[in-house]
Amino acid sequence: MLSTDLLICGAGPAGLGAAWRLNELNLHNNCHGEWLVVDNAETPGGMAVSPEKEGFTWDLGGHVLFPHYPYFDAVLNEVVDNWVEVKPVRGAWMFNRFVPYPVQRNIRHFPAKELEQCLQGLAATTTDSSNNHNFEQHLKASFGFGLYKLFFEPLNFKMWGEHPGKMSASWTQHRSGSKSTNVPTVDLQRIKNNIANNIDDVAWDEDTRIRYPAVGGTGAVWQGVTSRLPAHRIKSNHEITGINLRKRIATLADGQTISYKHLFSSMPIDKLLSCLTDSPELSAQAHLFCPAAVDVVGIGVSGECPTQLEEICSLYFPDNDIAFWRASVMSNYSSTMAPEGSWSILCEINSGSSKPATGNPVTAVIEGLEKLGFVTASKIISRWHRHIPYGYPVPTLQRDKALIEIQQVLESNGVYSRGRFGGWKYEVCNQDHAFMQGVEVVDALFTGAAEVTYPTPHLAGQNSVKQYNPTNVNRHATLQ
Numbered sequence: 001m002l003s004t005d006l007l008i009c010g011a012g013p014a015g016l017g018a019a020w021r022l023n024e025l026n027l028h029n030n031c032h033g034e035w036l037v038v039d040n041a042e043t044p045g046g047m048a049v050s051p052e053k054e055g056f057t058w059d060l061g062g063h064v065l066f067p068h069y070p071y072f073d074a075v076l077n078e079v080v081d082n083w084v085e086v087k088p089v090r091g092a093w094m095f096n097r098f099v100p101y102p103v104q105r106n107i108r109h110f111p112a113k114e115l116e117q118c119l120q121g122l123a124a125t126t127t128d129s130s131n132n133h134n135f136e137q138h139l140k141a142s143f144g145f146g147l148y149k150l151f152f153e154p155l156n157f158k159m160w161g162e163h164p165g166k167m168s169a170s171w172t173q174h175r176s177g178s179k180s181t182n183v184p185t186v187d188l189q190r191i192k193n194n195i196a197n198n199i200d201d202v203a204w205d206e207d208t209r210i211r212y213p214a215v216g217g218t219g220a221v222w223q224g225v226t227s228r229l230p231a232h233r234i235k236s237n238h239e240i241t242g243i244n245l246r247k248r249i250a251t252l253a254d255g256q257t258i259s260y261k262h263l264f265s266s267m268p269i270d271k272l273l274s275c276l277t278d279s280p281e282l283s284a285q286a287h288l289f290c291p292a293a294v295d296v297v298g299i300g301v302s303g304e305c306p307t308q309l310e311e312i313c314s315l316y317f318p319d320n321d322i323a324f325w326r327a328s329v330m331s332n333y334s335s336t337m338a339p340e341g342s343w344s345i346l347c348e349i350n351s352g353s354s355k356p357a358t359g360n361p362v363t364a365v366i367e368g369l370e371k372l373g374f375v376t377a378s379k380i381i382s383r384w385h386r387h388i389p390y391g392y393p394v395p396t397l398q399r400d401k402a403l404i405e406i407q408q409v410l411e412s413n414g415v416y417s418r419g420r421f422g423g424w425k426y427e428v429c430n431q432d433h434a435f436m437q438g439v440e441v442v443d444a445l446f447t448g449a450a451e452v453t454y455p456t457p458h459l460a461g462q463n464s465v466k467q468y469n470p471t472n473v474n475r476h477a478t479l480q
């Protein structure tokens with residue numbers, strides 16, 4: 001039987017964060033933690049890989065790197081040499097026009113009747129949050145009935161595959177992306193001012209830029225991270241199928257067993273619970289977690305990007321006659337994402353508990369792009385499609401209570417379930433959050449430092465930059 005101090009399940013950003021940090025502590029902090037990563041995929045990177053087809057590079061859904069953590073930014077600087085800087089222009093496509101993000105602050109672009117409907121709704125909003133028990137109540141109370149019906153309800157149903165009334169509102173206050181909360185708030189006076197003075201109230205300013213690898217898509221980051229870790233400690237193509245919680249032994253699909261002191265797991269938490277061989281009471285709770293699945297469809301098109309999309313990173317589509325809820329113009333992230341003389345667009349169709357997948361996603365995407373006037377079918381030179389069963393960790397009403405109880409039992413048995421689906425907290429499930437969850441668990445186990453990101457997501461997007469203070473960071477010395 002193999003044996004290790006830290007068994008890491010998954011070589012996505014979370015698992016690689018744990019590996020990176022323990023490798024670093026071993027090299028510089030007189031730490032002697034043995035570690036091993038086991039991943040069932042062929043190549044490391046998890047959902048942040050970037051497949052190529054016919055000269056086009058795709059991400060598994062639009063991927064934006066947010067600068068929350070100096071530690072993570074230092075890792076990015078080390079592992080990728082060339083970056084491009086992108087102006088993060090995003091918005092919604094509604095009423096056959098572009099409405100800048102966040103839509104709720106830019107309703108001046110709505111037709112007169114809908115604008116009036118939204119203003120009336122906004123005038124009736126309340127700051128009393130005592131009745132906001134679910135996401136629907138929160139949205140109606142914060143933005144009014146007009147915006148809820150025209151934008152929030154249809155878009156969120158398309159994205160989560162679930163009715164907002166069946167989802168929790170707790171995550172909306174956190175900041176997974178920009179300086180604003182996940183669902184930015186509004187101020188009626190400010191909106192009226194925007195209308196009166198024709199102001200676009202956007203979430204970025206002229207100088208705001210996001211970084212993106214110049215070549216190789218998002219996956220270039222994780223190839224770079226993997227290449228700096230000792231290869232013999234990463235076991236690809238191996239799936240963990242059983243875990244004996246009390247004996248601390250994991251079993252792989254081929255029958256091998258690995259004993260561990262601590263297990264860092266980034267497999268989806270429902271799968272982890274189902275894997276437990278000695279804890280039927282925990283396994284029985286797997287059904288509490290239902291993901292939204294995503295069909296990501298990439299379309300490569302010959303010729304110039306249409307003028308309406310020239311500057312766009314991503315667009316939301318609340319209308320039901322368009323199958324996808326979001327599209328990202330990948331060739332605007334980096335020109336190397338598409339061969340010369342062409343451009344590329346990536347669309348996401350989600351399905352979930354209340355919205356089953358229907359029809360052929362590629363056909364539906366092409367129909368939608370043609371209807372919008374973005375693409376002419378005869379100019380399509382490449383089609384790429386991937387079905388991702390775990391796309392978005394839906395924040396259900398029972399999520400917070402279930403997570404507290406389940407994580408407590410897992411941790412008391414040496415298991416740390418973290419990352420996008422291991423932790424199941426949408427508010428902290430991007431690449432930077434996932435990587436830092438790995439780093440922070442290793443620090444907690446091997447240096448005694450407190451975790452920040454997972455237990456206190458509200459600090460991850462605001463103050464954790466100041467609070468997190470890794471010791472002895474000497475990035476170049478981690479090269480092996």
Ligand SMILES: Cc1cc2nc3c(=O)[nH]c(=O)nc-3n(C[C@H](O)[C@H](O)[C@H](O)COP(=O)(O)OP(=O)(O)OC[C@H]3O[C@@H](n4cnc5c(N)ncnc54)[C@H](O)[C@@H]3O)c2cc1C
Pocket residue numbers: 009010011012013014015038039040041044045046047048049060061062063064065066238239240241266267268271294388390391392418419420421422429430431432434435
């Ligand atoms: C549609 C979509 C959009 C996204 N958008 C963004 C974005 O804009 N910005 C951003 O920063 N991030 C984004 N992400 C998140 C990013 O891709 C990563 O998913 C995220 O960082 C979480 O990483 P992770 O390591 O927790 O999980 P994952 O990336 O899912 O990695 C988990 C790994 O565990 C492995 N695994 C699972 N079960 C087992 C098992 N039983 N045995 C062995 N191995 C197993 C999997 O193969 C996988 O490699 C997006 C993801 C998706 C899907």
